[in-house]
Amino acid sequence: MSSKAPAETQGASRFTLDFRTLGPFVALALLMILGTMINATFISSANLTNVLTRSAFIGIIAVGATFVISAGGIDLSVGSMAAFISGVMIIAMNHFVNTVGVNWTTVMIGMGLSVALGLAAGLANGLVTTKGRIDSFIVTLGTMGIYRSLVTYLADGGTLSLSFQLRGIYRPVYYGSFLGIPIPLWAFFVVAVIGWIVLNKTRFGRYCLAIGSNADVAAYSAINVDRIRTLTYVVQGLCVAVATIIYVPRLGSASASTGVLWELEAIAAVIIGGTALKGGTSRLWGTVAGAIMLSMIGNILNLTDAISQYLNGAVQGVIIIVAVLVQRSGKGR
């Protein structure tokens, strides 16, 4: 729905409308063509599956970030929150493996704990932001440092590793497939669909956009602005928890370097997808496309040695800017 409206007003052609919403997908398609041209392996289903599966963490986190950003906030703490939750999860599961045993129950306990921590961490971000009336940038910059420190502390500066017996049980959550599609991709898809429904079909989603568009108007329309804002951080926390649940079985470990810069990637995915940083709009499928694009760029760079490895970052930067240019070019402004 949000995608249709502008066209109706401007009486502009359908084309503009479609291009604008489709922008990220066009950019994604172009990127895929580029990838295939560089190395045909790119388009192999094995490679695409790898890429898509990898994009699931950032993608799931970015779904949460879409909520926060559309309501006019920002959350810089997601990467270190993910590291912290991974760490606690691993410690807890390693602990329960002794009492509960090497079984799914232990894994479920870990997952439950992850969700609880994600919700709590999100709630903390939200409450400090709204009750303290502090810019979310500062609050989450602070909590970013806090979570990062805590995981370093828990790991004693090193790495927390999941007990090897448990890995066998937990492993399929990352490496397994269902109907031929890897579980992380399913999770990404389900989270995105739910996210889209909540943003576009429920009152909460509508309130996020209203607050992001104009918080005063929202307040005058009898919306509990603080509560909705806080909830967006809780949703973000939940998404981080889900991403963590998928992340942990991949390498079975967490350290001080886990999740570094994920926040920038998640925010970039959201913005590449067409959601405005200042709030008031949301393009959830755009976010999904953005997240996939980001992991695809890294993949393409690994498939060629035409470009000096030193310049990876530059190529990445150029592609991000061009991708956004491509999708913006359809707009009139």
Added chain:
Amino acid sequence: MSSKAPAETQGASRFTLDFRTLGPFVALALLMILGTMINATFISSANLTNVLTRSAFIGIIAVGATFVISAGGIDLSVGSMAAFISGVMIIAMNHFVNTVGVNWTTVMIGMGLSVALGLAAGLANGLVTTKGRIDSFIVTLGTMGIYRSLVTYLADGGTLSLSFQLRGIYRPVYYGSFLGIPIPLWAFFVVAVIGWIVLNKTRFGRYCLAIGSNADVAAYSAINVDRIRTLTYVVQGLCVAVATIIYVPRLGSASASTGVLWELEAIAAVIIGGTALKGGTSRLWGTVAGAIMLSMIGNILNLTDAISQYLNGAVQGVIIIVAVLVQRSGKGR
């Protein structure tokens, strides 16, 4: 004048007004008291001089960031821009040392190059943002990757080092003093004063605030919005160049890890200082206080070994949030 306005709105007492503007300074004072309590050496002039001198890099960059942010933008590329400029400066000076000789002329060439690069890099950020109509977050995220890659490339993955003969000449720019005050502090002070004057007393500064406050109104006030916006990035680039000129003699080298996370520190300094991330306000002296606070927190953590080094980041995060809370607590809203 902009600093006075909001308080009067609320028709609140003079005290509120003063508290709001003074907020960052109150927080700074509290931090200094804390430092002195932890270790009396903190307040020694030698230590304070060290801390203030250190804050100069981030401080000078943050002065530029105040322009960008007050006009409603953001620049994430400053840290890698600084690294890139340092690298080019070092290469150039090492080159000219052979032709021009080991003398001030060579250093001046390096400095001139630094300024030219800073202006050019800022201009690039500004033009892509305004002409491309892309969110500055994405543009500067892209250029952040680009500059970082370029310096890695120039350094061939390693470190670029300034010729040791030149260091002797260039050294005093960081380590020297004038009237008992270190040169970097003079530079910081001069940049801040000029920045304050430009922001508060000139047309350009006014226009920055107008654009940050409401870009439509600015356009309807015959302001060339794109040009002013672009110029804010140019100012930011210039500030980065000045910071780099002071940085290079300190460590005499540049590598892929130079300036990592400076962007977050600079933005944090601006926001801790009371400038709103959404634009439309500026508190330049607040920014100065913010930058000093940030380097003071690091220093205070070095005063004591009561806290595990692993938890440094957590303490830092908590102090940042509390500092902002302290200064916000004066507000009514």
Added chain:
Amino acid sequence: QDQVTIGVSIPAATHGWTGGVNYWARVTADRLQEQHPNINIVLLTAGSAGEQANDLEDLVAIHNIDALVILPFESDPLTDPVDFVKQSGVFVTVVDRGLAREGIEDIYVAGDNPAMGRVSGEYMVEALGGEGKIVILRGIPTVIDNQRFDAFMEVVDETDIEVLDWAYAYWNRDDGFEVMQDFLARFPEIDAVWAQDDDIALGVIEAVKQAGREDELFIIPGAGMKEVIARVMEGDRLTPVNVLYPPAMIATAMEVTALVFVSDAPFMGTYIIDSPLITPENAERFYFPDSPF
């Protein structure tokens, strides 16, 4: 005896190896302070070269140190700041990364980065019988990484071993995993992987397992993380050996420095810490289950 304050400045625990350095620095500090009541140790960690320079200033200005043990974040940028400390009359011990100018430090406890690359290369050549296709995962673009890489290539270049490609994996498991996934997708035939670092290697192992290509290749990690050494001890086919680059060198350095103050014996000079090959036979000697690394 007089009170002696020793400042220890090391990089923050941002990845496995520095985590190990932090661990050894802490336990050694505790032990030394206990053994020698007149020794006081101040331990500071830094997240960047700039921060480490700040820490040096603070160690001198606030803590008034008599000796400094430093594992520089990077050699070049810290040369001048360490020189400053030295000039203020402090006894200086440099660990691992040598300064860019000679003659500043009193003691140099050197990790041997080129040796690490060379030993890895030599094992590679031997295990592959002088021919085969390999990929390399490197750390973070730094001098250390360059030294290891160059020494490795020097050995391998002489043989028929083909380096298919290399990429940075930032001493990080996630990057190791992703880069290796892509290498596996791109190259149908890989005989060996030089992962250069244990964290990277652990990511590589998962990627190889996922692709089901455990039987076709082996991995040479590096550093001496306990998990990886455990694998070597068990005789894991995928990681037959490891190449030591011990974070415990910080402990050696602190120890020697403390001895300078508590005994009168001269301890100046350079102490080279070897980078031996860790094989199933000798692995036990390098296994420290209490260390986080």
Added chain:
Amino acid sequence: MAGPILRTTNLCKDFGPVRVLFDMDFELQPGEIHAVIGENGAGKSTLVKILSGYHQPTEGQVLLRDRPVKFQSTKDAEDAGICMIHQEFNLANDLTVEENIFLGKERRRGLFLDKRYMKEHSREVLASLETDVSPNARVKNLSVSQKQMVEIAKAVSRNADVLIMDEPTAVLTRSEINVLFRLIRSLQAKGVSVIYISHKLDEVKELADTVTVLRDGYKVATQPIGELTEDMMATMMVGREMKDMFPDKDLEPKPDTVLDVRGVTSPGYAVDCSFHLKRQEILGFAGLVGSGRTELMEAIVGLRQRSSGQIEVNGQTASIHAYRDAISRNIVYLSEDRKGKGLLVEKTMGFNLTLLALKQYVRRLGMIDETAEAVSLRKAIEEFEIRAPSNTAVINTLSGGNQQKVALGKIMEVDPEILILDEPTRGIDVGTKQQIYFFIHELAKQGKSIIVISSELPELIGVCQRIIVMRSGHIVGDVSGAAINEEEIMRYAMGIKGGNNNEQQSAG
């Protein structure tokens, strides 16, 4: 029902040290239409904002059906059945019309929004207002009058017992006003009580049952409308007798053309429009809502894209691509959208006043002469009789009319030769309106040329020497002299006269 539905006793409101409402006793009877009138800054908006929960009173009480109530928020008031249309727009720009209409009152089916119902209902409400705004349109793309209709629709759809309208018609044309009045009367018939604030006394006379007059924060009188005439109301408001609303039409345009517009097209809004403006001329632009007057003017001064057309200023081709090009030729434009485009609401009066003309205040080394700014501010406050809590007040804290005066002051700062005023008296009280008319007249007398766009025909007829009529993007009529009368203009505007598009473009 007996007794007032809503009542206040001794209501006082302070903003900081300034008291703006004094001992207000106000009563609203069930089912009545109660007009509140008063000069700009008299306290009308403040009073109704307290009634609807935006503000809390400093002293005194609000009683709903004789029970004291304390609204902490607009939600409390809405729950109690009191709903208000804000004087300034209170819409979320990024959301659609439908989303705004139902904001905070979404209808749900189970967990999900019942979009079909809401869209249908929005369409119905909008239809009852006879406006063609689509429920799917995004508010930021609407013209101000369309936004106003959405505001009204939003309030109406809430089914309140008490509906408060703070200047709903300031930007509406007569025919839209007629629609609105019909709607209000039908609500009244259903028992809804209405508080109606307006500066258009003819409307008040036509619509209201009772009138309350405020002056300087005090209630002057509450009277049934029956015996009151417009003049009497004006006198009560202003505290002096009002006569001669409009200046004499003693001015004749000079023969030289200062502005010649030929074939200007702004894609989607204005098509091939041509007209000219002579020195000393006061030229009106009339038209229904959405006729494209605003867009045409914006296209002329470079604020909007122009796909074709030529503009000559003083006989020379002027290439105007940005608003600053127009300014450099002494052409200014006063936007109808005061809050969105006219003024920085979070900044002070002074900041806003000099923003357009800032160049003039630049002195040595590029420094702004703040003393000169302060002088200008004092002059503007005096000249336009701006009433503000203090000279450093932020625009947000001014009453609507006083904001408009600052906006006027802002464009006068550049000392323009050609003024394009879009709804210049929007939200201004009669006394000040009169001043503005005389002010426009005075400007013309000084040899300046003025274009006035207004949705109030009497105003155009009163001040203009010539009136151009627009309809759906085309110039369809051009009347002057004796032909200037409401019927004639409406005939053009409605398309009864002037035929289809292209005939009359270069009329005059």
